Amino acid sequence: MRSRFENIPFDFCLKTKQENLKILNKKTFNNFMSKIDNYEIVRQKLSLGSLYAPKHKKIFELMKILWNEEEIEIISKFEGADKYTSLKSLEESTGIPRDKLVLILDGLYDKGTIAKVENVYGLVPILPGIFEKYFIRRNDSEENLVKVAELFKWYFRNFLPPFLVDTNLKFFRPRLPVNAKEKLIEIDESLDVESQILPYELVSQLIDNYEVFTVIPCQCRLIAEYTGDPCQVAPAEMGCFLAGDGARSSIERGAPKLNKEEAVEYLKKTEKAGLIHHCVADSSIESTLFVCNCCSCHCGALVAAKEHKYYATLASNYTPKINDDLCTKCEICLNKCPMGVIYHKLPNEPDSSDERMFINEDYCLGCGVCAANCPNDAIRLVKVRDNIPKEKFKIGTKTFTELI
Secondary structure, eight states, X not given: OOOTTTTSOHHHHHSOHHHHHHHHHHHHHHHHHHHHHHHHHHHHHTOBTTBOOOSSHHHHHHHHHHOOHHHHHHHTTSOOTTSXXXXXXXXXXXXXXXXXXXXXXXXXXXXXXXXXETTEEEOOOIIIIIHHHHHHHOOSOHHHHHHHHHHHHHIIIIIHHHHHHHHTOOOEEEEBOTTIXXXXXXXXXXXXXXXXXXXXXXXXXXXXXXXXEEEEOOHHHHHHHHTTOOOSSOOTTSOEEEETHXXXXXXXXXXXOBOHHHHHHHHHHHHHHTOEEEEESBSXXXXXXXXXXXXXXXXXXXXXXXXXXXXXXXXOSEEEEEOTTTOOOOOHHHHHOTTOOEEEEOOOSTTOTTOEEEEOGGGOOOOOHHHHHOTTOOEEEEEOOOOOOBSOOEETXXXXXXXX
């Protein structure tokens, strides 16, 4: 008959009771840690270029809502966020049959928590990436959508501003309003700048280049609505504007199809609300496929700019100039300015001749919202510089569109 002590290591028997308890406690801790290791493995793999998922309890809370233990074990076998992984590789590394893998992974793709290109799958960063995919699809329970929105609200307020300051990332640039070329723009002839108005400076380039358009909800204002803090500038439904191939894929998933006239009217509506036409900070075709119509109270990039004076958005080549003779000091521009950099100087002189509206150009993005909303055409956008955006903006190995 075998002794029940036969398989206990000899060195274990020689140790003191206290030492043995330490060993057992360590083994218990390691067993516990093995259950959460997959979340830490995936957290590290969510890095791309300077983007990363911070090692913080809120991020682990987020990950545990997005992926259960079976799912996280599978995606822990993925490559990093810069590569895709084949089904064959995942079959070998997980031991799970292909049919079951496809069912699980396609479910995650439909929920917006992983990427898929043909028959390969991959990770994307927290932002941009999972945030946009998850809230564009909204293919999860209402309870989870609210929880995830709360966690992203924390992310926007606590992680994003210092991250942007630390990395000096510039994600976006503004495109000027619909009628800017015809009604709003002047060239400052006293400055050494090119006199032409370039297509990539105007939101109308999207209208001119394509025939198919759509709109999808703003993900930033969606999380505000889910967390009981709805935007006072515009609802989430007045969101991103897509053109060309970007529009077609969203239309296939149920987004409304717009013609040119409807597209123009939609863009004008967002301008009147006081939203900035944000596009990717380059001059590539990608910058013509979509614009985010952003408010400064909920947009991750603009909140950092308005509250912390760190700009993840490049200023346009234009500065608004106010014609004092035409200006009636109605304060519409002051109230509409997304960045809050327009002021009303109250008079001191007996005849009020020193009263005027003025702009703090140091923090102006040159977005044109003030000019588009002036009822007296008293504001013109003056070209004052010739900054040319880079040809293609990438984060690590991927473009912005590839991530979202």
